[in-house]
Amino acid sequence: RKFLKSLIRKQPQDLLLVIGTGVSAAVAPGIPALCSWRSCIEAVIEAAEQLEVLHPGDVAEFRKKVSKDRDLLVVAHDLIRKMSPRTGDTKPNFFQDCLMEVFDNLEQHIQNPAVLQSILRLMERGTMVLTTNYDNLLEIFGQQQGKPMESLDLKEKDKVLQWARGHMKYGVLHIHGLYTDPCGMVLDPSGYKDVTQDPQVMEVLQDLYRTKSFLFLGCGETLRDQIFQALFLYTVKNKVDLEHYMLVLKENEDHFFKLQADMLLHGIKVVSYGDCFEQFPEYVQELSAQICKQRSP
Template structure:
C-alpha cells in the first residue's frame, strides 16, 4: 500500500472527524507550516530531549554533567531555573552563553558537544513517521515549512524518501529569500538554527541583528504572515518566542484580520476555550486534535490528506511523482489515451468526408 492509499484509508476510517472548512479547503501552497517540538516528540518518542524545551534543556544539562564541561554548581543552578522559570528560551540563551567564550561569541562552545550527545544518530530513532510523511506530502504540493526545533528529523526522513531536502539558516540571506518566494521546494527553515551547526544557533533577536535590520528580508518574511495561512503544528509557546515575534509579529498590523491555525491538545475545556478566544485576537483559530497526545499523528495525517485533495489551479500539470500525482497518473494516462482516440476519430472522419 503506497503513501496515498495509507493516508486515504486513514481518512476513511476517521470520516466522523470534523475539520474547519476554512482550513481543509486551503490550497497547500496557501499554507506555511510551523513545526514545534510536538512533531519531534511524536516521531521519535525514544529521545526525551525532543519532547519539549524543558526536556531538551534537562538533557543538555545531563550531558554537560557527564562530559564535565560545566561546573557542578552551574549545573545545579540551571536545573533549578529549568524547573522554576517560565521563560525557558531565556534560560536556554543564558546556558549557551555560559558554555561559550566570555566575548559573547557563540563559537567555539561546549553546547555543541552536549547537543551532539543528546541528538546522536537521530534517524535510527524515527519510530512513527506518519507526521513527517504528511508534512512531506504538503511540501510536495507547495507548502512552506519552518521550525523552531533544533533537530533535522524531517530532512533525514525526506532524504530516506529520495527528496532533495535542505536545512536553511536565517543567516543565509540568499537562501531565506529563495525559500520565502517558494523557490526551495524541500527547504526547512530553522529559525533557531540546527544542532549540527551550533554556531548558527540563536535564541534571541539580537543574534539575528543583521536579519531583523535588513528591510528586504523583513518585508518578505512579514509578507508571508500577511498573505499565507500559518498552520502551527506541535507548537506550544511559539507566539512567545522572541525570534518568531521579531520575524513575523512585529510591524504586522491588524492581526485580527488574518487567518492562521493552531492545532493543540485539549487538556481542559476552560483552558482550551480561553486559549481559543485569546488567539483569535492574533488572527489564529485554535483547534483540538483530541484529549490525548496519541491522537496527534493520526490527526495531522488525516488533515494533510484532506488538504492535499484540493485541486490546485495547475492540477493538470502536477508531477506524477508527487503524493497525489501518483494517484492521478492512471487517470491522466486514460485521459490522454481517450483524447488521442478522439483526435484519431476526428481525423478519420475528416479524411472520409474529403474523399466523398
Template sequence: MRAAEQERETQRQQAEAVDNLRDILKKRNLAICVGSGVTLYSIKAADRPRLTWTGLVHNGFDYLERELPNFYQQQEKAFERARKLLDDDTATPGDLIDAASKLKSFFQSHPVKLADWLSLQFKELHRYVASPAVLESLKSLHRNGALLMTTNYDGLMEKYCGLSPLDSSDKDKLMEFNRRHCDGVFHPHGYWKNPKHIVLDAIDYYKVQHDDGVQETLRNIFTGRTILFVGCGGGLADPNFGELLKWLGEKEKNIGSSHYILLRKGELNPVPQLPLKHVRCEDYDAIGPWLEDLLDQSERSEGTSE
C-alpha cells in the same frame, strides 16, 4: 438541548475550517509551522525528556559537567542556580531563557563543545523515531504544495521529506526561498549543524529580531500564506516558540486572524497574543490522520520512510 446545539455549531465550524485549509493547500498557499510536540510525539518515549525545552538545557549542563569537569567545578554555583530555574514550576519563560543564557555563555568559552553537544542530541535523532505518522503526513502535504517551517533545531522533517534546512546562516538561500526559487525547511531558530545561528538566549533573540533575512522570510510567510501551527503547544515547555510569536504579533498586529493552530481536544491556545483560529483533533495519535484529511484520497501518503 442547548449543549447539543453548541456541539453541532462547533462541528460545523470545524468542518468549514478544514474545507478552507483544503482549498488553501490546493492553491499552494499553505505553510505549516511545526513545534516541539511533533518531534516529541514521533520519537521513542524514553528519549522525549531530553528533547523538551527544559530537558535539552538540562542535558547541556550535564554534558559540560561530564566533558569539562574542571570547568564545571569552577562555575558550579552558576550551574546550580540555572538548574534550579529549570526545575522551578513557577519559572517564567524569561527565567528559562536566563537559564539557557547561562548555558550559552559557558559554551561560548568552548565553541567546539557546543557543536559536539548539538551533534550528540540531533545527528542521529531519526534513528529514535517510533511513530512516524505525523512526519509522513507532513511529507504528503509538502509534496502537494505546503511550505514547511519549524521552531525546532532538529532535522526530522528534512530526513522524511528529502529537503535541505534553511536558516540565517545562508542569506542567499533564504532570498531564493522567499522568491520560491528553491525549497527546504525554514528554521527561524536555527538548525543544529550551524551552532553560531542557534537561537538559545536573550542575545540570540535580539539578533534574530534584527536579522533582515529571517525577518523578511517570516514576514513573507505570514503575509503571503496561511499558516497552520502543529505541535506548538506546551506553554513554558517551549519558550522559544512563545517569544517568537509574541514578537511576530507585535510586528504584525493585524495578521493573526487568518492563521490556524491545531490543538488537541480540551487544549487551550498556548499563544493568546495571536488571535489564531482553532482546529482540533482528539489527541496526538490523531494528528497524522487529521493532516492527511486535508489531502484528496489519491494524494495521501503510502507507507513509511526508512
C-alpha cells in the same frame, strides 16, 4: 472527526507549516530531549555534566531553574551564554557539543514516520515549512524518501530570500538554527540582528505572514518565542485580518476556550486535535490528506 472547512479548503501552496517540538516528540518518542523545551534543556544540562563543560555549581543552579522557571527560553538562553565565549560571540561554544551528544544518531530513532510523511506530501504540493526545532528529522526522513531536502537558518540571507519566495521546494527554515551547525545556534533576537535589521529579509518574511496561512503543528511555546515574535508577531500590523491555524491539545476546557479567544486577536484560529497527545499523529495525517485532496484552482 470534523475539520474547519476554512482550513481543509486551503490549497497546499497557500499554507506555511510551523513545526514545533510536538512533531519530533510524535516521530521519535524514544528521545526525551525532543519532547519539549524543558526536556531538551534538561538533556543538555545532563550532557554538559557528563562532558564536564559546565561547573557542578552551575549544573545544580540550572537544574533548579529548569524545575522552577516558567520562561524556559530565558533559561536556555542563559545556558548557551554560560557555554559560550565571554565576548558574547556564538562560537566556539560547548552548547553545540552538548546538543550533538543529545541528538546523536537521530535517524535510528524514527519510530512513527507517518507525521513526517504527511508533511512531505504537503511540501510536494507547495506547502512551505519552518521550524523552531534544532533537529533535522524531517530532512533525514525526506532524504530517505529520495527528496532533495535542504536545511537553512536565518544566517544564510540568500537562501532565506530564495526560500521565502517559494524557490526552495524542499527547504526547511530553522529559525533557531540546527544542532549540526555551530554558528547557527541562536535563542534570542540579538543573535539575528543581521536579519531583523535587514529590510529586504524582513519584508519577504512578513509578507509570508500576511499572504500565507500559517499552520502551527506541535507548537506549545512558539508564540512566546522571541525570535518568532521578532520576525512575525510584533512587526505585522492588522493581525485580525489574517487567518492562521494552531493545533493544540485540549486538556482543560476553560484554558482551551480562553486560548481560542486570545489567539483570534493574533489572527490565529485554535483547533483541538484531541484530549491526549496520542491523537496528534492521526489528526495530522487526516488533516493533510483532506488538504491534499483539494484541486488546484
